[in-house]
Amino acid sequence: MENTQAPQADLNGVAQDLIRSIAEMLNRDPASITRETRFFDDMGFDSTSILVLLMQIENKLGFEFDPDTLEPEDLETVGSLVGFVSRQIEG
Amino acid sequence: MTSLAAVSHYLPEARMPVRKYLESYGFSDDEVELHRRYFGFEEVRLDPAEAWYEQAVRAVSGLPDTGDWRGRVRYLIQARTMPVATVPPGNPLHDLRRAMDLGHTTAFCVTQHACASGLLAVDLAGKLLAAGGDPDALVLVLVGEKSFTASADYIAQTGVMGEGVAAVLVAPHGGRDEVLGYATRTLGQFSTRGMSADVRALFRDRYPEALGGVILAAVERAGVDLDDLTLILPHNVNRMSWARVLKRLGIRGTRRLFLDNLPRLGHCFGADPFINYTDALGQGRLRPGDHYLMTAVGLGATFSAMVLRR
Numbered sequence: 292m293e294n295t296q297a298p299q300a301d302l303n304g305v306a307q308d309l310i311r312s313i314a315e316m317l318n319r320d321p322a323s324i325t326r327e328t329r330f331f332d333d334m335g336f337d338s339t340s341i342l343v344l345l346m347q348i349e350n351k352l353g354f355e356f357d358p359d360t361l362e363p364e365d366l367e368t369v370g371s372l373v374g375f376v377s378r379q380i381e382g
Numbered sequence: 383m384t385s386l387a388a389v390s391h392y393l394p395e396a397r398m399p400v401r402k403y404l405e406s407y408g409f410s411d412d413e414v415e416l417h418r419r420y421f422g423f424e425e426v427r428l429d430p431a432e433a434w435y436e437q438a439v440r441a442v443s444g445l446p447d448t449g450d451w452r453g454r455v456r457y458l459i460q461a462r463t464m465p466v467a468t469v470p471p472g473n474p475l476h477d478l479r480r481a482m483d484l485g486h487t488t489a490f491c492v493t494q495h496a497c498a499s500g501l502l503a504v505d506l507a508g509k510l511l512a513a514g515g516d517p518d519a520l521v522l523v524l525v526g527e528k529s530f531t532a533s534a535d536y537i538a539q540t541g542v543m544g545e546g547v548a549a550v551l552v553a554p555h556g557g558r559d560e561v562l563g564y565a566t567r568t569l570g571q572f573s574t575r576g577m578s579a580d581v582r583a584l585f586r587d588r589y590p591e592a593l594g595g596v597i598l599a600a601v602e603r604a605g606v607d608l609d610d611l612t613l614i615l616p617h618n619v620n621r622m623s624w625a626r627v628l629k630r631l632g633i634r635g636t637r638r639l640f641l642d643n644l645p646r647l648g649h650c651f652g653a654d655p656f657i658n659y660t661d662a663l664g665q666g667r668l669r670p671g672d673h674y675l676m677t678a679v680g681l682g683a684t685f686s687a688m689v690l691r692r
Contacts, residue, residue, distance in 0.1 A: 337579075338586055338622070342420045343412050358420045359636070363626050 305380070306373045312347055313369070326370030341366050348376060384508030385556030386690070387451075387520060390444030391548040391657045392437050393647065394429035400542050400648070403428075407536065417542060422621040422641070426544030426648035434467065434528050434547070435474040435481075441524065441549040442482055451551060452482065454520045457510055458489040461503035461525040463496045463651040463680065475524075484522070496680025497617060498566065500525035500652035501688050504552055505564045511554035523550040526653030537681070541619040541649030548656035558670065563604030563689040565596040572683035585683065589623060593679060594630040596687045600675065604689035611638060611689070612672040615658040617679055618644040640667070652678060668692045 306326060314321040317334060330336040336344070349355050356379045365375035400423040404414045417423050429437075445451070460475045468474055479489045495502045500523065507521035526547035529535045536542045569592060572585045601608055608631060616624065621641055628639065640658045642665075650657060655676035662668050670692055677687040 337583055339416065342416055342622075346412060346415055346419070355419070358422075358622070361622070361625070363629060 302373060302377050305376050306369070308351065309348065309369060309373055309376065312351065313344065316344060316347065324369060326368065326373065328369050330366055330368065330372070345372075352376075352380070354380065383555055384504070384511065384561040385553050386504070386559035386561075386659075387551040387553040387556055388445045389548060389550050389559075389656055389660050390441055390446075391526070391546060391653065391660055392441035392444060393546045393657075394427045394432055394437065396427060396429040396432075397425050398428045399425050403542060404536065420622055421540075422644045423542045423648055424645040426542055428545055432545075433474065435477050437526075437528075437545065437547045438474070438478050438524050438549070439481060441526075441547040442478070442522070445549055445551060451520060452484060453486075454518050455484055455487050455522045455551075456514060456516070456519045457507065457521045458484055458487040459503045459507060459521060459523045460489075460491045461499035461523055461652050462491055462493045462527055463499065464527060464529075465493045467527060478524075487522070494682075495566065495568070495678075495684040495686060496682050497649070497652045497654075498678040498680035498684045498686040500548070500550075500656060501564065501676060501678055501686045502566065504550065504561065504688065505566075507552035508554070508561060511552065514554075517554060519554060521552040523552060524548070525550065525651070525656060527651050537619075537649070540623070541617075544648035544650050546647060546650035546653050546657055548653040548660075550656055558692055560691050561688060562606070562673070562691055563600040563602070564687070565599035565603060566684060566686040567592060567596050567599075568682060568684045570682075572681075586623075589679075590626040590630040592683075592685045593627050593677065593687075596685045597627075597631060597675065597677060600687035600689045604673070604691075606673050606689065608633065610673045611675050612669075612692075613662055613667055613674045614639045615655045615662060615674060615676045616640065617652075617654040617677065618647060618649045618658075619679070652680075654678065 310321050310324045313324055330341050365371050401414050458479055475489050492499050492503050503523040511519055528545050529543055640662050643658055655678055668674055672692045675687055675689050679685050
């Protein structure tokens with residue numbers, strides 16, 4: 292049987308880190324941010340500030356993402372960005 | 383059918399790292415990194431000691447020396463982004479006209495489409511040549527410029543401006559580099575310089591649809607399909623914006639998008655598609671019979687695309 296427990300735990304860890312970074316950046320309560328929260332419509336990000344967020348995450352992780360693999364839909368919700376970050380970490 | 387009889391370009395030797403360039407305008411580390419890593423800009427060519435006139439002469443001198451083409455040129459068109467390019471009464475276009483044995487030509491500028499004015503000039507040249515009726519006549523288009531004001535040195539979150547001039551000889555007919563289709567659209571609601579944050583956001587939202595729309599229109603007018611295009615020769619702006627346009631067009635991957643010059647040259651105003659053309663040709667990426675597309679967006683906001691056949 293395939294073990295999916297470990298990757299799920301990593302994904303949760305990435306999600307928590309990401310939510311903490313966003314909350315810090317926007318000075319808001321982390322509890323108000325979920326995976327379904329949308330960057331542009333719900334949190335007022337624009338196409339530049341969301342990339343600044345990505346760079347802040349890179350600095351925290353000590354790891355640089357490949358911008359060529361970033362798709363517009365990766366930046367729709369917290370959950371979709373978690374997916375992108377996880378894929379980048381997994382290589 | 384209008385064709386490009388010859389294209390050459392000149393780039394100043396002096397290189398300026400984008401980091402140093404943007405820092406001199408007060409950009410923060412994060413903003414500089416954003417322009418480098420995510421938007422793709424590394425360096426631009428800038429030579430404050432070299433006048434536009436000198437750069438343009440060098441671009442024209444790079445055209446193939448085949449026959450008496452100078453005597454056949456009827457119009458000399460400078461396609462500019464910035465309406466003001468020099469301190470009156472100087473006029474570098476007329477200086478060049480005299481210096482290059484082009485005194486018999488009618489010389490004028492087009493600036494209405496900003497960075498898309500180069501494509502406008504090619505279209506206009508074709509119309510002037512068709513109206514003139516002389517099959518041997520030519521139009522010389524010069525495109526690319528130097529920043530005349532600090533406000534034209536960069537377009538925040540879009541492009542870092544570099545210097546470079548392209549010289550384009552346009553003929554009324556020709557077996558190669560024929561213009562098959564041209565489409566342009568101006569969204570005047572984005573004409574104000576210093577747009578508010580809301581209008582800028584709206585512009586970014588509309589950008590992929592507007593640019594994708596003129597690309598599809600040019601392709602349709604050319605009687606070809608998107609899949610027939612061997613190469614897209616774009617304006618060198620923020621590569622993230624290109625990802626959105628390609629997605630809108632349903633083009634997967636960036637193999638057919640010639641972005642090689644974006645990191646090393648930045649956005650050379652209207653000259654980008656023509657510089658990209660000569661470099662793509664030099665790399666053997668365009669062969670006889672290939673269809674390709676030149677595209678540009680000018681602040682104002684004008685979206686243009688032109689399909690040609692090598």
